Amino acid sequence: MQGRAESEIYLVRHAETAWSVTGQHTGATDLALSGRGEEQARRLKARLLGRSFAHVLSSPLQRARRTCELAGFATHASLDPELAEWNYGDYEGLTTAEIRHTRPGWVLFRDGCPGGESVSQLAARADRMVSRLRTLQGRVLVFSSGHLLRALTARWLGLSLEIGRALLLEPAAVCVLGYDHGGADSAIRLWNDAPCS
Numbered sequence: 001m002q003g004r005a006e007s008e009i010y011l012v013r014h015a016e017t018a019w020s021v022t023g024q025h026t027g028a029t030d031l032a033l034s035g036r037g038e039e040q041a042r043r044l045k046a047r048l049l050g051r052s053f054a055h056v057l058s059s060p061l062q063r064a065r066r067t068c069e070l071a072g073f074a075t076h077a078s079l080d081p082e083l084a085e086w087n088y089g090d091y092e093g094l095t096t097a098e099i100r101h102t103r104p105g106w107v108l109f110r111d112g113c114p115g116g117e118s119v120s121q122l123a124a125r126a127d128r129m130v131s132r133l134r135t136l137q138g139r140v141l142v143f144s145s146g147h148l149l150r151a152l153t154a155r156w157l158g159l160s161l162e163i164g165r166a167l168l169l170e171p172a173a174v175c176v177l178g179y180d181h182g183g184a185d186s187a188i189r190l191w192n193d194a195p196c197s
Helices: 002-006 018-022 035-047 062-070 096-102 119-135 146-156 161-166
Strands: 009-013 055-058 077-079 140-144 174-180 185-193
Touching: 009 146, 035 062, 055 062, 062 077, 062 140, 119 146, 119 161, 140 146, 146 161, 146 174
Parallel strands: 009 140, 055 077, 055 140
Antiparallel strands: 009 174, 174 185
């Protein structure tokens, strides 16, 4: 338990893209970072300075890979398809307002996406990732997308995926997951530490 109690999982949401500005659901669409996003990602290097990581993992999508690269961790990163964003299926590229126009009351973390991943499918993927993270010793750094990281955190805590709707996460935000009570309980140590401006 002692080694586990000292382990930390740093989660980094990719920096800004054009669709994160407009609020469009960006799953498999492989968007580049915006100019502002590139700058946000570069500033991550200073924010993570002085921390060493035993493992660095990244979604294979270019917005996460580029954030990882500009933050200075590309040479240490392993790409993991399990870290790709939620598959939004028919809702890819749509905003929540557009979806609710045809499906009033829709909530991603409760209802999932037709033609894409259901809540149970994403929960299973998040559970696989949590199981893997729990086997890794030392500090771990993960680059991925907002909804996937929110789902992963809900499952890290042993909670329903629906709690993810309450875990807001800005572009280029840093979060830290860890343990409490000597490794007996999973905990959030830091959430949504986003860059200024």
